[in-house]
Amino acid sequence: MNNKKHVSLKDLAEELGVSVSTVSRALKDSPEVGEEMRERVKKLAGEWNYRPNPFAISLLKNNPRIIGIIVPDIVTHFYSSIISGISDVARKNHYSVIITSSYEQYELEKQCVEDLMNIRVEGIIACISQETTDYAHFESLIMQRVPLVFFDRVCLHGRCSCVVADNAESGKAATEHFLHHGAKRIGFIGGANHLDIVKQRKHGYLDALRQYQIPIERELIVCEKMTYEEGREATRKLLALPCPPEAILAMNDTLAFAAMKEIKEQGLRIPQDVALIGYTDELHSNYVEPALTAITHQTYEMGVASCNLLLQHLQKNQSPKKVVVPTRLIVRGSSVKSPFSKIE
Amino acid sequence: MNNKKHVSLKDLAEELGVSVSTVSRALKDSPEVGEEMRERVKKLAGEWNYRPNPFAISLLKNNPRIIGIIVPDIVTHFYSSIISGISDVARKNHYSVIITSSYEQYELEKQCVEDLMNIRVEGIIACISQETTDYAHFESLIMQRVPLVFFDRVCLHGRCSCVVADNAESGKAATEHFLHHGAKRIGFIGGANHLDIVKQRKHGYLDALRQYQIPIERELIVCEKMTYEEGREATRKLLALPCPPEAILAMNDTLAFAAMKEIKEQGLRIPQDVALIGYTDELHSNYVEPALTAITHQTYEMGVASCNLLLQHLQKNQSPKKVVVPTRLIVRGSSVKSPFSKIE
DNA sequence: TTGAAAGCGCTACCAG
DNA sequence: CTGGTAGCGCTTTCAA
Numbered sequence: 098m099n100n101k102k103h104v105s106l107k108d109l110a111e112e113l114g115v116s117v118s119t120v121s122r123a124l125k126d127s128p129e130v131g132e133e134m135r136e137r138v139k140k141l142a143g144e145w146n147y148r149p150n151p152f153a154i155s156l157l158k159n160n161p162r163i164i165g166i167i168v169p170d171i172v173t174h175f176y177s178s179i180i181s182g183i184s185d186v187a188r189k190n191h192y193s194v195i196i197t198s199s200y201e202q203y204e205l206e207k208q209c210v211e212d213l214m215n216i217r218v219e220g221i222i223a224c225i226s227q228e229t230t231d232y233a234h235f236e237s238l239i240m241q242r243v244p245l246v247f248f249d250r251v252c253l254h255g256r257c258s259c260v261v262a263d264n265a266e267s268g269k270a271a272t273e274h275f276l277h278h279g280a281k282r283i284g285f286i287g288g289a290n291h292l293d294i295v296k297q298r299k300h301g302y303l304d305a306l307r308q309y310q311i312p313i314e315r316e317l318i319v320c321e322k323m324t325y326e327e328g329r330e331a332t333r334k335l336l337a338l339p340c341p342p343e344a345i346l347a348m349n350d351t352l353a354f355a356a357m358k359e360i361k362e363q364g365l366r367i368p369q370d371v372a373l374i375g376y377t378d379e380l381h382s383n384y385v386e387p388a389l390t391a392i393t394h395q396t397y398e399m400g401v402a403s404c405n406l407l408l409q410h411l412q413k414n415q416s417p418k419k420v421v422v423p424t425r426l427i428v429r430g431s432s433v434k435s436p437f438s439k440i441e
Numbered sequence: 442m443n444n445k446k447h448v449s450l451k452d453l454a455e456e457l458g459v460s461v462s463t464v465s466r467a468l469k470d471s472p473e474v475g476e477e478m479r480e481r482v483k484k485l486a487g488e489w490n491y492r493p494n495p496f497a498i499s500l501l502k503n504n505p506r507i508i509g510i511i512v513p514d515i516v517t518h519f520y521s522s523i524i525s526g527i528s529d530v531a532r533k534n535h536y537s538v539i540i541t542s543s544y545e546q547y548e549l550e551k552q553c554v555e556d557l558m559n560i561r562v563e564g565i566i567a568c569i570s571q572e573t574t575d576y577a578h579f580e581s582l583i584m585q586r587v588p589l590v591f592f593d594r595v596c597l598h599g600r601c602s603c604v605v606a607d608n609a610e611s612g613k614a615a616t617e618h619f620l621h622h623g624a625k626r627i628g629f630i631g632g633a634n635h636l637d638i639v640k641q642r643k644h645g646y647l648d649a650l651r652q653y654q655i656p657i658e659r660e661l662i663v664c665e666k667m668t669y670e671e672g673r674e675a676t677r678k679l680l681a682l683p684c685p686p687e688a689i690l691a692m693n694d695t696l697a698f699a700a701m702k703e704i705k706e707q708g709l710r711i712p713q714d715v716a717l718i719g720y721t722d723e724l725h726s727n728y729v730e731p732a733l734t735a736i737t738h739q740t741y742e743m744g745v746a747s748c749n750l751l752l753q754h755l756q757k758n759q760s761p762k763k764v765v766v767p768t769r770l771i772v773r774g775s776s777v778k779s780p781f782s783k784i785e
Numbered sequence: 786t787t788g789a790a791a792g793c794g795c796t797a798c799c800a801g
Numbered sequence: 802c803t804g805g806t807a808g809c810g811c812t813t814t815c816a817a
Contacts, residue, residue, distance in 0.1 A: 102503065102585075102586070103503075103561075103794095105793090105794055105795085106794065106795065107794075107795095115803080115804085116803070116804045116805075117794090117795080117796095117804090117805095118796085118797085118803070118804060118805075118806095119802085119803055119804075121795070121796065121797090122796095122802095122803085125796095129802060129803085130802065130803080131802060131803090134802085134803085148558065148559055148561075149559075149794085149795075150500065150561070150793085150794050150795070151559065151560060151561060152496045152497075152499040152500040152505065152561070152793090152794080152795095153496075153500050153793075153794035153795040153796090153809085154794085154795065154796085155496040155809095156494065156496040156497050156500055156793095156794085156795080156809050156810065156811090157794085157795060157796060157797095157808085157809050158795095158796085158809085159446070159447075159809080161496060170525070171515075171521050171524060171525055171528070172518060172521045172522050172525055174516060174518070177515050177516045177521045178516050180515060181514070181515055181516055181542070184515075184540070184541075184542070188541075188556075193539055193556075193560055194539070194540070195537055195538070195539065196528070196538070196540060197528075197532075198525070198528070212532075212537075214492065215492055215495065216495060216537055217447075217492075217494070217495060217496070241446075242446070354728050357728070358727070358728070361730075381725060381728065383702075384698045384701075384702070384725065384728065384729050385728050385729060385730070386729070386730040447810095449809090449810055449811085450810065450811065451810075451811095459787075459788085460787065460788045460789075461788090461789095461810085461811080461812095462787070462788060462789075462790095462812085462813085463786085463787055463788075465811070465812065465813090466786095466787085466812095469812095473786065473787085474786070474787080475786060475787090478786080478787090493810085493811075494809090494810050494811070496809090496810080496811095497793085497809075497810035497811040497812090498810085498811065498812085499793095500793050500794065500795090500809095500810085500811080501792085501793050501810085501811055501812060501813095502793085502811095502812085503793080786817105787816100787817085788815105788816085788817080789814105789815090789816080789817095790813100790814090790815090790816100791812105791813090791814085791815100792811100792812095792813095792814105793810105793811090793812095794809105795808100795809090796807100796808095796809095797806100797807090797808100798805100798806085798807085799804105799805090799806085799807105800803100800804085800805080800806100801802105801803085801804085801805100
């Protein structure tokens, strides 16, 4: 048709012999344009496959309708599932989403913030990296009044909205589950201590022990990085104790699967010798053997909640809110010793 | 400082008492600007945290530096890993990435194309949905000269670039592996027949059988949708045959894990009663028991290759290329009957 | 070495 | 009901 890549209002106007203003109005069903005119314009726009140039509109209105996301990584099911929830809500509200990964690194996380600001996203939804202990890059966003919502791993409490799981409760519930089923010496494998989620889940764990008047043993608590290898190492440490734990609570799916592998490789049985509970999503817990008892996050819902929260902030200035998305303890084979287990 | 959300060239120019042109030039180290001037401009730009408005630049240059991605879903590790590869290459080349999901639905896939075109991405990287058999929405992209690269599930051969695994070879290799280890009756669980990947892998499977002069039995080949439930059902069908297969090749990880579950639930042993090979990534194959022998895709590399290919097309008009990323058969416990298995 | 002005595509205001 | 025009922020001529 014409050599230019995109059709503009001007192109349409020239072809129809009218002004750009008229074409613009006709296309958005302005009441001040003639019925017949509207028809003609729309017909040609359809034929020529006209699409409004989003950059012109963003330039004009200063609202690019883009939301930025920062996650530690995108391949972990937990995050991709949350992203999925965010994207769906965003799309329904005619927002695009740009996803960036910090790869659990502080420096890269700062870069992500920088990149998103350069793209001029309207707001950011983030989950901080394991490494991050300084939050200046996020504080600067608050100063610039860029709406900001954290999920799962949060910071700057009270200064921006966040979506979290009921961490303390779930840590307590898992621990109580062990206690109800006869285990008294319970190991806890967590991630870096400075993370809120670690603190809170550990808090729940300790709380349950206290309530049941179980003495707390420091060496049963191992908090390092949340990687597969560290999980193996932590489990090895626990099992090598003079008096090893009868049960282990692992703080995410990588750690849980690592613990499971290590326990098995040492020739111990799950749950008879060591019971195991993880934090994970439903997908893979069923594939392993025994099926993994786990605290299940409603990841998709967390994404939906995060995006809704951000949209609220985008629409009007609002004081920070905190949304707690409940978890559930799904009991499978890895935690309950069958009544016959002691006879075997 | 000032109430406006963003600092513009004009703001800087006014403050410095010079023209916008000068500021613009100074900022991009144009040789025709004075040393001292450049210093002053850059200093103020830094202090005021000036960022060029990307929409103005996109409007002007008509290159928004955004790449669109269409995947069947984002939560499957296979796709998220490929996305990860694409994103990394894109970011290194100062491109942003917008990810959309078709949820394996034809209608939504068309919508994704539409959305990405509205955003005016410079090019698109896509993996077609299971449902898609009509490719008009992609053909229209070719007509509009929008660079397009397919990966894994491809179409419109020869008309656009694509990145694929060595499907036929891998299907053949897996089948030969079974044959070498004594299985003769091999079941094949695939996805919808119209998909290239299914055809090619089946081709490899049949090829191996022919070469070893094993009669081909139609009822050993089950091709339905690639969902967990269909995988269970397909396995059930195979095992219910008068003469059930000694080995099963499952066409992706969902199907493989489904098959594993079903085989176990029927009280059969893997690999003694039924050997199993899947197509999957390394991550979860090791968690299950027995560990799953699998054709491993180099997913991250496929993403890297796809993005590189697209960038080439973006830089200059080029005839379509096809990149084949080799797979590897990783032998684990699920396929090799131990020498003692028959004694047990 | 610097400034003025046009124009990218669009909207919105003011005239007619 | 329709047209003209200014302006969003930036780059890029052309003049000085």
